[in-house]
Amino acid sequence: MPAEPLSFSEGDQLRSWLSRTPPQIPPKWLYDQRGSELYEHITRLPEYYPTRTERGILTEHAAAIADLTQAKTVIELGAGSPEKSSILLRELGMRDSGHEFIPVDISTTYLEHIESSMAKTLPHVTVRPIQADFADRMPFTQGEPARLVLFLGGTLGNLDRLERAEFLARVCAAIEPGDFFLLGVDLIKSRDRLIAAYYDRSGVTEKFIRNIVNVARKRWGATVFDEHFDYHASWVDEESRVEMSLVANQPTVMTIPSLDTTLSFGVGDRVLVETSHKFTRESITQEVLGSSLSVARAFSDVKEDFLVMLFTKE
Ligand SMILES: C[S@@+](CC[C@H](N)C(=O)[O-])C[C@H]1O[C@@H](n2cnc3c(N)ncnc32)[C@H](O)[C@@H]1O
Structure with a gap:
């Protein structure tokens, strides 16, 4: 049983x-406890380029993202570890923004880690974890703009085409004009x-x-x-x-x-x-534009291994 x-x-x-x-x-x-721990280990493997490449892109462009969004609240779907969101929250904090962080994850292991780690590293940020399945419904409701919704780590790529379209439509319906959506996807490369x-x-x-x-x-x-x-x-x-x-x-x-x-x-x-x-710049742009979000900026690494795109809602 x-x-x-x-x-x-x-x-x-x-x-x-x-x-x-x-x-x-x-x-x-x-992503039970052991799965979450093993995934964390994967992100540090030499062969697993996505996490460090995306982290590099965010580090390089965090100031531009903070300037553009001036987000008061950051919401992260499938949050995982606090590493990448912290880069953005730190930069927003320098602009007297990013006071609230809402990590959404199915994994309580991750949510507990985010809460305890951010209490030490970003004590000025109020963390409100939500344990939820982002495939059910968008677990955040209306809030004061500007909100920045993160969906990083190539997690969109774990969904198939129809699920991606449904997911993106739900994100689009949940955010308001003035909010932003930051998406990280892995790009096609050699087999x-x-x-x-x-x-x-x-x-x-x-x-x-x-x-x-x-x-x-x-x-x-x-x-x-x-x-x-x-x-x-x-x-x-x-x-x-x-x-x-x-x-x-x-x-x-x-x-x-x-x-x-x-x-x-x-x-x-x-x-x-x-x-x-895995995506090309064109294929992911087409998929997201189908959900009526517009591209504000796109950031990549020199090798074009990974792509981070910032979208707005008109
Ligand atoms: C590929 S990992 C990415 C983690 C992190 N965002 C990153 O960039 O490294 C996927 C994350 O999404 C969470 N997750 C997977 N499916 C989910 C679902 N249906 N609802 C909520 N969280 C989910 C997992 O627990 C995990 O933290």
């Missing part, structure tokens, strides 16, 4: 993702560099992906055998995404009695545990 039963909507969503071909996992389930980032030599990404087996056992009450699966990461050109899968190395079955679900795997069948879509 799971430690805590799944809610009706969690069970419904999970059942529907698991019934896809191949079965897929909603990304939020990867070798992309794959290396998800096949690190120390095997931390594999541990992060395999941790879903523990989550399945503990949170969904699943019966599933870790040793019956191998980790595999591949670049799928037609989808512009890296796919991280657990591939059955022998015939096996995963059962989740609480969801009335049984999944049977032959050798080579897989569970698609995480996807990370």
